Each structure stands twice: as structure tokens, then as C-alpha cells.
Amino acid sequence: MRAPLAGGTGTAHKTDSGYGWRVWTAVAAGGLLGTELRYMLGLLFPDQPGEMPWATLGINIVGSFVLAALTTIWIARPQTAFWLRAAIGPGVLGSFTTFSAVVFSTDQLTRSGLPGVGLLYLGLSVLLGLAAAAAGWRTGRVLGASRGFGGTGPFGGTDGTGP
Amino acid sequence: MTALLVGLFGIAGALTRFAVDGWLAGFPSPRRHWPWATLLVNVAGSFVIGLSVGVTSVFGPEWHAALAAGFAGGLTTFSSWTTATVRLASERRYVAAAANILANLLLGLAAAAAGLAISGG
Numbered sequence: 596m597r598a599p600l601a602g603g604t605g606t607a608h609k610t611d612s613g614y615g616w617r618v619w620t621a622v623a624a625g626g627l628l629g630t631e632l633r634y635m636l637g638l639l640f641p642d643q644p645g646e647m648p649w650a651t652l653g654i655n656i657v658g659s660f661v662l663a664a665l666t667t668i669w670i671a672r673p674q675t676a677f678w679l680r681a682a683i684g685p686g687v688l689g690s691f692t693t694f695s696a697v698v699f700s701t702d703q704l705t706r707s708g709l710p711g712v713g714l715l716y717l718g719l720s721v722l723l724g725l726a727a728a729a730a731g732w733r734t735g736r737v738l739g740a741s742r743g744f745g746g747t748g749p750f751g752g753t754d755g756t757g758p
Numbered sequence: 759m760t761a762l763l764v765g766l767f768g769i770a771g772a773l774t775r776f777a778v779d780g781w782l783a784g785f786p787s788p789r790r791h792w793p794w795a796t797l798l799v800n801v802a803g804s805f806v807i808g809l810s811v812g813v814t815s816v817f818g819p820e821w822h823a824a825l826a827a828g829f830a831g832g833l834t835t836f837s838s839w840t841t842a843t844v845r846l847a848s849e850r851r852y853v854a855a856a857a858n859i860l861a862n863l864l865l866g867l868a869a870a871a872a873g874l875a876i877s878g879g
Contacts, residue, residue: 614780622776623769630768630832634761637827655836662837663844685779685838690772692836695803696826698866702808702874720836721859728840732848 614681621678625686633691645709647716648700651693655720656727658692663731664738671739763824771832775799792854793842796835797861803834804866808873 633654640650662684669675697720704713779795810825839862846855 613784614776619773619776622772626769626772626832627765629772630828631761631765633831634764634768634823634827655840658837659840663841666841666845681776685776685835686772688837689775689835690768690832692838693831694800694834694836694839694862694866695807695830695870696834697836698804698863698870699807699826702867702870717863721863724836724840725843725859728837728844729847732841732844 615678617678618681621682622686625682626690629687629690629692632687633693642700645704645707645712647704647712647719648696651696651700652716652720652723655692655697656723658688659724660727660731660734662688662692663728664735665731667732667735668739671736760820760823763820764828767824767828768832771803771829771834775833775835790851790854792846793838793858796838796842797858797865800834800839800862801865801869803830805869805873806830806833808870808875809877811874812877 636650636654642648642650665680665683665688669680697717701713701717704710704716775795778799782795782798807826807830810822810830813825814822839858843855843858846852846858
């Protein structure tokens with residue numbers, strides 16, 4: 596008999612890329628949640644012809660902020676379970692936000708004779724998405740540092756890495 | 759029914775994205791990290807959403823939603839793209855950050871247009 600793998604069921608759940616079944620299940624569950632949330636928001640706030648897809652824009656801004664914040668929090672707290680990080684990061688937030696809908700809507704707005712709206716939508720998505728990620732990155736750093744992990748926070752400059 | 763299909767296809771997209779990420783991370787590389795996996799899934803998903811336009815007339819609107827909102831939406835990611843860009847900028851790798859923005863946008867737009875052209879949209 597083989598030795599049981601992580602997860603303790605005794606069967607070979609380990610896959611080629613090395614993740615355990617728990618991680619794949621977590622990503623699948625997170626992917627379902629993120630996709631359905633995005634889909635429901637799209638039904639609640641449907642795209643209007645000739646207008647910017649506001650729901651997708653909002654989704655991508657919020658998702659960028661949250662993922663960047665969690666990324667820096669998790670850098671400060673590496674002990675967070677990997678399956679949990681996988682469920683929330685690549686799972687929920689990766690599926691909640693979408694890139695394909697942004698370029699497709701830009702393409703469609705341009706083709707329907709509204710290249711200005713398309714370009715504005717693309718520009719806003721990129722600029723506001725990056726701004727949200729930058730704000731989230733800083734927020735997560737402050738939150739991660741304030742919980743006493745690492746000395747790079749505003750009050751923890753004893754290691755000489757501060758500005 | 760449509761919501762169920764979208765969810766199942768979204769799971770497939772998310773798992774594919776996660777698999778690509780793990781697969782590319784498995785290659786030993788002397789170069790510093792650059793988000794190749796996100797570029798790959800974003801370009802592939804943009805191609806799929808273009809292709810999905812032709813699906814409506816053949817299989818019906820619920821399968822279009824499954825492919826576009828479900829699979830392409832689950833496969834591609836905006837938050838990883840913006841977060842990775844900010845991370846590169848925080849490491850003062852400004853050229854890599856700018857290349858990440860431009861490569862995703864230009865190749866993504868081209869892939870969506872190519873998918874659309876093939877599907878006859």
C-alpha cells in the first residue's frame with residue numbers, strides 16, 4: 596500500500612502539477628463563487644447599448660483592490676493556509692474579475708461606431724484598475740505590518756530598511 | 759439553467775487558469791519572474807469570447823453565456839494582471855510593468871478580433 600498523501604484519504608489525489616486535491620477543490624469552489632457573483636451582477640446591471648459596461652468596470656476595480664491588498668497581507672503572513680489563499684486569490688477573485696469581457700466590449704463599441712466610448716472604457720479600466728491595485732497594495736502593507744509581522748511598517752523601522 | 763452552465767464553465771476556466779499557472783511555474787528559469795501565465799490565459803480567453811459569438815446561432819444563447827461569461831470570464835483575470843503590474847512597479851521594474859500592460863492589451867484585442875473573425879461575427 597502507498598503511504599497516504601496530504602489529506603489523509605489514502606488514495607492518489609496528487610496531480611501532475613503537484614497540488615493536492617484540497618487545493619484544486621478550493622480553486623473550483625472559489626471559481627464557482629466568483630463566476631456566479633460576476634454573472635449575477637451582470638444580470639442586475641445589464642450593459643446598455645452604446646454605453647460603457649459599468650458592472651464589469653466596477654467588478655474589475657473592486658477585485659483589483661482586494662487581490663492586491665490580500666497579496667501584501669499574505670506576504671506578511673505566509674503561514675496562511677495555501678488552499679485558503681488559492682480559494683480566494685485564483686479562485687474567487689481571479690474568476691470574479693475578467694479581462695476577456697473588457698477587450699471584447701472595447702472591440703464591439705469600436706465596431707458599432709463608438710471608438711471614443713470604447714477607448715475611454717479601456718483607458719478607465721486600466722487606469723482605475725491599476726490605481727485600485729496600487730491602493731490595495733499599500734493598504735495590505737499597512738495592515739500586514741500593523742499586525743506585528745516584519746519590521747518594515749511605519750513604526751517598525753528598527754531593521755534599517757525603512758525610508 | 760443558464761446560471762448553472764455559466765457556473766460549471768466558470769469552474770473549468772478557473773481550474774485551467776490555475777493549471778497553466780502551476781505548469782509555467784514548473785519551468786526553471788534564470789530570468790526574474792514575469793506574469794507569462796496571466797498573459798497566456800488572457801489572450802486565450804479573449805480568443806474564446808470572440809469565438810463564442812458564433813455559438814449563439816448554432817447552440818443557443820445559454821451556451822454563448824456559458825462560453826463567454828463562464829469559461830472565458832473564469833479563464834481570464836483582471837485582478838492578477840493589475841496586481842502583478844503593481845508588484846513589478848514596486849520592484850522598480852518599470853519596463854517589465856509597462857510591457858505587461860501593453861502585451862495583454864494588444865494581444866488580447868487581437869485575439870478577440872481573430873476569434874470574432876473565425877466565428878463569422
